[in-house]
Amino acid sequence: MAVDQPTHRVDAESLVAATDTGARSPEGWQRWLIPGIALVWAFFQLYVASPVPFIVARLSGLPLVLNNTEIRIVHLAFALVLAAFAYPLFKSASRHKIPWYDWILAALGATACLYLFVFKNQIADRAGLPTDWDLIMSTVGMIVLGVAVFRSLGLPLLIVASVFVLYVFFGDADWIPGTLQWKGASYGKAMWHYWMQTEGVFGVALGVSATMIFLFVMFGAILEKAGAGNFFIKIAFALLGHLRGGPAKAAVVASAMSGLYSGSSIANTVTTGTFTIPLMKKTGFPPEKAGAVEVASSTNGQLTPPVMGAAAFLISEFTGTPYTELIKNAVLPALISYIALVYIVHLEALKLGLAGMKRPPSHMRLMTRLMGFLGGFLGLAVLAGVVYYGLGWVRDVFPGMGLWAASLIFAVAYLILLWIAAQRPDLEVDDPNAPLQELPRAGEVALTGLYYLLPIVILIWCIMIERLSPGLSAFYATIAMIAIALTQHPLKALFRGTGNLGFEAMRGVHEWLAGMIAGSRNMIAIAVATGAAGVIVGTISLTGAHQVIGEFVEFVSGGNLMVMLILVAIMSLILGMGLPTTANYIVVSSLMAPVIVTLGAQQGLIVPLVAVHLFVFYFGILADDTPPVGLAAFAAAAISGGDPIKTGIQGFTYDIRTALLPFLFLFNTQLLLIGVGPLEAVVQFIVAVVAMLLFAAATQRYFLTPTRWWEVVALLLISFTLFRPGFWLDQVQAPYDVSPGTQVEQVATSLPADARLRMTIEGTDFNNPDERITKTFMVPLGAPGPGADRLDQAGLTLFPDGDRMTLDEPFPGTPFFRLAQELDFYADEPVVVESVATPAERMPREIFYLPAVLLLVVVVWSQRRRQTVPAF
Incomplete structure (x- = not known):
């Protein structure tokens, strides 16, 4: 079979190199150039993340501490140089030599970046008044960045960014429809906005890449090079390989564990898929289904905390959600999705009549x-x-000594776990094409690599207990991982009393340096992508382009909420095709998240901003396995020998459960653990898992046995009811007690402390004076008191006007100042409070679980009568 040919694995690895790390491997003296620059970049990022600059500056008096903007500049300079050297510009370009034009591009990119660093004081003095050299350097930087985007990320992101740049310059052209026009910008204003300040390329996205994402990617790379990836695969197979369809279930779990630190679904697919896909085929999975299982599980790894494909830090920054809170929001959907994928694999194994591997x-x-x-x-x-x-x-x-005490505990635990591991042979990387053998014992496998979990424990401890920043937490975890990489082999040799300590020490140094270099090469595309995404964000802040997209979606959807959400999901899927995770999120969140916020509020959908951003992020990530682009599907097909388009389609059918989740948590934010206690969270998790398993059974047309059409409908109905019982409750009892706007002060007076008042206002559209629009939003009320005072404390000033209540323009800096950019408070007709609403007293929504459970009993009874094969 095709999968057994090594060339397929080589093709898959080449795809990863071309998309993630760069496909060029120079020879001769140049072979040290890319690794050397990558290593310097890694050391620079460790240096600026550590306390060392502050200590040295305090002791020496030298200005060695770089501010955030300076770090961004140097970060992008390294990325542009490495992009020029590591990624061939043309298909015909040499893979073994750096051509002359790439040297020029690298020099121009570094110069354009470092110009901002060297002349930062002069640039600050002439803010907004660029010189000729400013414009020249900005133009050069933008061109080199565009070339770097093309060579490291392909055409999709370059086309999207170019369209936005052209819109800035030609947004007032006559050939652009009137609804899409804006006043346009001069060349100097645009270049200053994009390159010379922190509103464009060197904006928030690049800052997060430079201060947080790099460290997490480097941490994952060192963890992988030190052998943790092989350990995770082995432990997954030892635990699950004996089950029905065991290799596929192990692939899901192994990819989930790799997804904890991986920043790329393509790299995740190849890293675990090289081993899991051939074993799935040997146990009876067709090539396309074997590849699809790996694609679905690797894609879902980008949605799994704590890294989430390096996008977690961007989501936290863009939504203002604390990182620890974001991890809590994202964990339940990720767990539900993976549990359901394991169940889908189980159903496929039942349909194919497969057995597990032989256990010891x-x-x-x-x-x-x-x-x-x-x-x-x-x-x-x-x-x-x-x-x-x-x-x-x-x-x-020990206040003030927690870090040192924890370091001592870490060191003792490490030595104990390493001594235990040294009593057993090291784990070997198995050949997936070798004949099937007996599974290893799970306990023995676990004891050989438990110490790999210690840096992850340190990472979680720093974030959750010490409450350090994600960047500093990743720094300490990376230092711990470096210590393990350097010492694990010589200490094992010492404990065993065998082996050459010098050789083992050099082996550790090699793995450490390989991890540092791999981390830097993995960051090239991410850094370039965040820089390019800054162009999109800068265009939106300069032109308000997201409002144009919102108007288009509103027109096509005809004001229907569900049609609007489906359109946003499809557009997010399209925009995410061919983009790495970080760029993917920045593009879809910048363009599509404001659409849901604005149009949803007009139609009464008011949800936390983090739920909206996770909605578009989920659909952007699904582009990795969606034809015709689906790069992860192509990588998996290269290993399985299957058809990449069929693999992508099959993978997407497995991921329908993932596509369902964003719609559910948008209407039921309890799935994101927002506003729920520990006990309620456990109940919500159990109910959601059962609902998702039933949904998976319906989409796979197999439960205890192949399903009939009415059983599919019943399972979908049961799943929907378990996920969102509030829908049925809304049909029976209204969710809110609505009062006219004139009673807003009385209603606000009657509410308890820290209540939230749902307010709907109507006013003249700021961008279209001929239209009146409505806005619905939640007003947080503080301590009890007179309603007028509570509303004024919230930033809303109201005035009675005959038989209506009018709203004054919110002051700058207040929570609702954004309304001044959406409504014209100085139009002929004032902004009025149309209505206010408070949650109604209703029966518990969980009462609708009862008919769902009864219907499930009927389905199970019907299935049991026809069942011929055990369900497990």
Whole structure:
């Protein structure tokens, strides 16, 4: 079969190189150039993230501390140089030599960036008044950035960014429809906006890339090079390989664990897929389905906290959501999605009549195994308790010494776990094309690599307990990972009393340096992408282009909320094609998130901003396995020998469950754990998992046995009811008690402390004076008191005007000042409060679970009568 030919794996790895790290490998003296620059870049990022610059500056008095803007400049300079050297500009360009024009492009890119660094004081003195040299350097920088985007990311992002740049210059042209026009900008104003300040290329996105994303990507790269990737694959197969369709289930779990630190679904696909896809085929999966399972699980890895394909930090920055809160918001949908994918794989195995791999013989009785299984869970629970409460106790007892005490605990735990691992042979990277052998014992595999989890524990401890910034947390976790990479081999040799300590030490140095270099090469496309995405964000801030897109979506949807959301989902899917995760998120969030916020509010959909951004992010990520682009599907097909288009289509059918989740958490924010307690979170998780499994069974047309059409309809109805019982409750009882706008002060007076008042206002459209539009928003009320005072404290000033209540223009800096950019408060007709609403007293929505459960009993009874194969 085609999969057994090594060339397919080579093709897949070449695809990763072309899209993630650069396909050029120079020879001769140049072979040291790209790794050398990449290594310097990695050391620079470690330096600026560490406390070292502050310590040295304090001791020496030298200005060695770089501010955020300066770090962004140097960050992009490295990326542009490496993009020129590592990514061939043309298909015919040499892969083994850097041509002369790439040297010129690298020099021009670095010069255009460092010009901002060297002349920063003079540029600050002439803010908004560019000189000729300013314009020349800005033009050169923009051109080199565009070339870097083309060579490292392909045409899609370059086309999108170019359209936005052209819109800035030609937005007032006669050939552009009137609804899309804007006043236009001069060349000097546009170039200053894009390159000379922090509104464009060197904006928030590049800042997050330079201060947070790089460290997490480098941490993951060192973790992978040190052997953690192979450990995660082995432990997944040891635990799940014996089950029906075991290799596919292990592929899902291995990809989920790799997704914890991976910044690319394509790299995730190849890293785990090289091993899992051939084994899936050997156990009976067709090539396209084997590839699709890996694609779906690797794509979902980009949605899994804490890294989320390096987009988590951008989402936190753009929405103003604390990083720790964002992790809480994102964890439940990711878990539900992965559990459902494991179940889909199980259903596929049932349909294909597959068995699991052979497990090692065991002489333990069933009760002994069960006690060991439960003991493992108890051990994990004890370990989790020690980490959370133990390290928290250290922080409380030794204030100011928590980091040093935790470092000592880490070192002791590392030595103990490494000594345990040294008593066993090291894990070998298996050949996936070798004959199927017996599965390894899960316990033995776990003991060989538990110490790989320590840096992850440190990362979580720094973020959750010490409340350090994500960047500083990643720095300490990376330092811990470097320590492990450097010492694991010589210490194992020392514990075993065998081997050459010098050789093992050099092996550790090699793995560390390889991880640093790999991390930098993985960052080239991300840094370039965030710079290019800054062009899009800068255009939107300069022109208000998102309002134009909102008007288009509103026109096509005809004001229907669900049609609007479906259009936004489809447009996010299209915009995300061919883009890496970070650029993907920036593009879809900049263009599509404001559409949901604006149009949704007009139609009464008011949800936290983080829910909106996760909605568009989910659909942007699904582009990785959606034909015709679907780069992850092409990578998987290169390994499986299957058809890439069929692999992508099959992968998307598996990911329908993922596409359902954004619609559900947009209408049921409890799925994001917003406003729920611990017990309610557990209940919500259980109900959501059951609902998603039933949805997966319906879409796969198999539950306990192949389903009939009415059973599919019933399962979908049950799933919808479990996910959103509030829909049925809304049909029976109105969700809000609505009062006329004239009673807004009385209603505000009657509400308890910290209540939220739902207010709908009507006013003249700021951008279209001939139209009156409505806006609905939530007003947070503070301490009890007179309604007028509570509303005034919230930033809203109201005036009675006959039989209506009018709203004055909100002051700058208040929470609702954005209304001044959407409504004309000085039009002939004032802005009036149309109505106010408060949550109504209603029956519990969970009461609708009862008919859903009864219908499920009917489906199970019908299926059991026809069932011929055990369900598990």
